[in-house]
Amino acid sequence: MIAAKTLKLNGKDVPIGDERNLLELARKAGIDIPTFCYHSELSIYGACRLCLVEIEGRGIVASCSVLPEPGMVVRTHTEEIREMRKEAAAKGVATVIWSYPRGEAISKDGETAIDIAAYAAQIAALLGAHVIKIKLSTDHLELPAAKSVYEEQQIDIATQAARVKHCMDSAFAGRRIMVFSGGAKKGADGVFDDARAIRDGGGNGSIIGRNSFQRSREDALAMLAKLVEIYKGKA
Numbered sequence: 506m507i508a509a510k511t512l513k514l515n516g517k518d519v520p521i522g523d524e525r526n527l528l529e530l531a532r533k534a535g536i537d538i539p540t541f542c543y544h545s546e547l548s549i550y551g552a553c554r555l556c557l558v559e560i561e562g563r564g565i566v567a568s569c570s571v572l573p574e575p576g577m578v579v580r581t582h583t584e585e586i587r588e589m590r591k592e593a594a595a596k597g598v599a600t601v602i603w604s605y606p607r608g609e610a611i612s613k614d615g616e617t618a619i620d621i622a623a624y625a626a627q628i629a630a631l632l633g634a635h636v637i638k639i640k641l642s643t644d645h646l647e648l649p650a651a652k653s654v655y656e657e658q659q660i661d662i663a664t665q666a667a668r669v670k671h672c673m674d675s676a677f678a679g680r681r682i683m684v685f686s687g688g689a690k691k692g693a694d695g696v697f698d699d700a701r702a703i704r705d706g707g708g709n710g711s712i713i714g715r716n717s718f719q720r721s722r723e724d725a726l727a728m729l730a731k732l733v734e735i736y737k738g739k740a
């Protein structure tokens with residue numbers, strides 16, 4: 506008897522049939538991977554990167570564009586997140602997703618590009634996050650296909666407040682709580698400007714880490730007090 510060709514998907518051996526890509530194989534195995542640009546009857550476009558999975562030794566790839574090969578070890582983090590979400594819901598705990606795009610599929614600038622940040626927000630919402638945490642973005646557009654849509658639709662991404670609003674719109678039209686982190690340690694004025702942009706764009710708050718604990722206690726408390734005033738619209 507000839508042994509069936511298999512690959513490992515989220516730790517389970519899954520037989521490979523006539524599937525044209527990892528996405529089809531995962532769906533046959535009952536794992537739902539979100540997609541945007543994929544249609545089974547059309548040629549593969551592979552542009553949206555919504556269907557990312559991890560292949561051991563190869564990194565993060567678009568599952569709709571990769572042929573299943575025997576011996577592959579594939580992990581879909583979406584499934585992992587769903588399981589964790591189920592567990593959290595069973596205990597009455599809210600799900601917070603830190604949606605930080607990383608990996609070889611995007612450039613360094615792409616990690617904070619507005620098209621990628623907006624996708625990150627949308628994916629987190631689709632995965633069931635109650636609270637989404639993303640990074641503040643730049644006006645860089647990573648994907649050529651996205652660039653033409655942003656230009657055609659004249660989506661305003663010129664200011665940080667406009668980009669915050671766009672990210673909020675991308676997560677069920679602002680119906681999810683979204684907080685933003687600013688990244689590198691910066692001067693207090695930079696932190697305050699970020700907070701005003703988040704407030705004006707309709708965001709729900711700043712995540713402050715190193716910008717408080719890398720300051721003296723007095724400075725950190727004064728900074729946090731001013732941030733509260735900014736979110737109250739008083740500063």
Ligand code: FES
Binds near residue numbers: 541542551552553555
């Ligand atoms: S669904 Fe768009 S890249 Fe796979």
